[in-house]
Amino acid sequence: MVTRLGIVAFVGLMSLSPPPQQNPAEEIALLKRQVQELREQQDQMQRELTAIKNFLQSLLQPQKPGAPEVPGLVGASIPTANEPTMGSASAKLTIMEISDYQCPFCRRQSQQAFPQLVEEYVKTGKAQYMFVDYPIAQLHPTAARSHEAAICAGDQGKYWEMHVSLFRSPVAKDDAALSAQAKAIGLDMKAFEACLSSGRHAASIQASVARMEQLGISGTPMTVIGLTPAPGQPLKVLKYVYGAQPYPAFREVIDSLLGQQ
Helix, strand or coil: CHHHHHHHHHHHHHHHCCCCCCCHHHHHHHHHHHHHHHHHHHHHHHHHHHHHHHHHHHHHCCCECCECCCCCCCCCEECCCCCCEECCCCCCEEEEEEECCCCHHHHHHHHHHHHHHHHHHHCCCCEEEEEEECCCCCCCCCHHHHHHHHHHHHCCCCHHHHHHHHHHCCCCCCHHHHHHHHHHCCCCHHHHHHHHHHCCCHHHHHHHHHHHHHCCCCCCCEEEEEECCCCCCCEECCEEEECCCCHHHHHHHHHHHHHHC
């Protein structure tokens, strides 16, 4: 009996004893990592709040004819060479969407206005549609990889399938999520993953970002419209629609240009 009581008492004392301490250096390193993660989360939240604030301000101050929000954009020329295009090259107008795959407002435009634009203008031969890469790293640090993935899909002739998937699926934060979408649309996975890991399209995306910044475009989505240029020639901007506006706002601008031709 004494032996059993002794064992029970010993086990009880052990259970009350404090857990073994971590190495102080390891504890400090862990705390530093946790603090850094919190700072990164706060920075991301601040970037998202800034984007929402800018968008709401754009709604309170709608674009007025003759007084564009981006000085010099109307009349500017935007390169079109190698940009993904949907529709007829003989269409009167070109609708160019300047966008970011991780921008929530871009996603809304893609899900609401884009399908109607395709039905009413692209499929009827009135306009062709172009997409210009503008991932804004300050707001969406991992967005550029999604743009690379879309171009890699384009190398296999499935750019627009990947384009639609990127906007309709949950935001892809890593290459694994991008690969899952690529597999879902039937890409050759070995070729896709080799393309993505090589980073061979990264430079062209950064060059696109630089061009948009030079034009003074600071937010997405931005949709510019002009007469369809000759293949490979720049598009001259006649009008534009800033933000994820309701579809009638796009239709009004496009129809006004079609009526002038």
